[in-house]
Amino acid sequence: MSELIIEVDHALGDLAGQLTRALRGAVQDGRLAAGARLPATRRLAAQLGLSRGVVVEAYAQLVAAGYLVAVHGSGTRVAPGVARPPASGLPERTAPSPPYDLKPGTPDLAAFPRAAWLAAGRRALAAAAHDRLGYGDPAGLPELRAELAGHLGRVRAAAAGPGEVTVVSGVAQGLSLLVRVLTGRGHRRFAVEDPCSPGTLALLRAHGVEPVGVPVDADGLDVAALAACGATVVVLTPAHQYPTGVVLAPDRRAELVAWARESGAVVVEDDYDAEFRYDREPVGCLQGLAPDLVVHLGSLSKSLAPGLRLGWAVLPGHLAADFQHAKRYADLGTGVIEQLSFAELLSGGGYDRHLRTVRAGYRRRRDALVDALRAELPAAEPHGVAAGLHLYLQLPPDRAEEAVVAAALARGVRVEPVAPMRLTPGPPALALGYGLLPEHRLRRAAQLLAAAVAQA
Known part of the structure; x- marks a missing residue:
């Protein structure tokens, strides 16, 4: 116990509560190991400048809560199995989105x-x-x-x-x-x-x-x-x-x-x-x-x-x-x-008004992306009706989806391969979203994607 730091601030009052929380924390984080014997109440009271009654109350609270066990002739010990496992840290933040994020199916969240x-x-x-x-x-x-x-x-x-x-x-x-x-x-x-x-x-x-x-x-x-x-x-x-x-x-x-x-x-x-x-x-x-x-x-x-x-x-x-x-x-x-x-x-x-507003914007974005793809990448054909938040782009048959996706990401363009969406093999294709970017950035994304397809 001599190496265990227990702090009790007399100016704050509630001394029994402070001591209870401090001892409980020491048990939970493993500084007081299972089976460790705690000092006698008089000894700990003298060490911390407390009355013995305060220490007796704290021990009794922790025994009642299951953190300590009092065994006749053996003193007060830490109960087994109450220490917490090491806490895991917060998950790492996901990597930031690339500058030209064509993730399909994502609306313009700023809208x-x-x-x-x-x-x-x-x-x-x-x-x-x-x-x-x-x-x-x-x-x-x-x-x-x-x-x-x-x-x-x-x-x-x-x-x-x-x-x-x-x-x-x-x-x-x-x-x-x-x-x-x-x-x-x-x-x-x-x-x-x-x-x-x-x-x-x-x-x-x-x-x-x-x-x-x-x-x-x-x-x-x-x-x-x-x-x-x-x-x-x-x-x-x-x-x-x-x-x-x-x-x-x-x-x-x-x-x-x-x-x-x-x-x-x-x-x-x-x-x-x-x-x-x-x-x-x-x-x-x-x-x-x-x-x-x-x-x-x-x-x-x-x-x-x-x-x-x-x-x-x-x-x-x-x-x-x-x-x-x-x-x-x-x-x-x-x-x-x-x-x-x-x-x-x-x-x-209000919902209908919102839909009318965003429909007009998404149509302009789709038109911009389709026109840019046809100009920059004539060997690949956009498919699908004029609807939604994504295009289906069929690649030339000699282009591998994974290679195009990697080459595009290296240029700051995120696209989704279609192969993970298939249960049977099919021609190489990409799913391209246009909800996140304005028209001028979609045109630039098409230029960069065309360069990636050429490289792949």
Whole structure:
């Protein structure tokens, strides 16, 4: 004990409390090892200039809390197994983004409507009853579910009332809960578009599902190949396929619904990028065609910001109760203040105004990148409809994706290879996002990417 530094400041008072905390800290960090014998109360009191009663009280507190044990004839010792393992440091910060970040699927976070969001939040909180801040329905606040049902019916031609809508913490949570519900009902074979989001592949595998790839062509998912693969669930992005950028054609939509109805399968529609179509009105969602067969998932990750972790699931009646049960026991419900704020933003028209503003900006950025790629890199062809936040760039067949990605990064340009998004090999291609950069920087990024392709 003579080497153990215990500090007690008499001027602060609460001497027993100070001594208790100091001794507890010495046990936790290992300065007092398990089994070490503490000084007798009189000896420690004399050493620290305290009354013996203060030391007796501190020892008694630590014995009661399990840090010390008092053994008759053996004194007071440190209890075994209470020292903390060495604390790990904070994780290292991720490397800064390169100067020309073409990460696909990322919106312009500087465009988040902070003033409108704060104003909506203030209005919503001022009007909310106190009990709205407690545990509510895990499926979401009634006012947000009603606003979402109206919004989705108006802009996505969805067929849903508030009772079919569940508020979730993004599409990722919606898909996770749905996988849990569907596997619990015996569904084991899940099909995905090939190529598709690597995040979707990883999520399914994390839940014990090995996805089956179904080819995508210029008309979207090949429904004939889907029917032949034996899947009973399919996850797809029909409004703007990720990463190829195609839209599911009308005849494929009809074939998909017919397949699901005949086979008893479930269609999971990730309404990815549906807010952003630049050359015409976006096609309506699949859920509106077959609300009894299709689960519709959407979020604010592209339209506002992924950090909000706010989304929705529209479910057929036969799945809604099980899904909401799973949501309850996942997290007891999504954050109430965010729900109140978004409901107010929707009802007041602020969300629609924001979408009109950013659509115009994203269209200019897409046009700038497409024009620059065609001028600087004519051997590579941009694919996909005028929509969303990314392009699919097919590389010349003699160029290796990994080599192009490395050469581009060396020039300060970040691009994503498509190979990790595939379940079967395909031609070399890149996914390029344009949400983060203004037009002049996108043109410069295209010049640097052209040099990287030439080098590779």
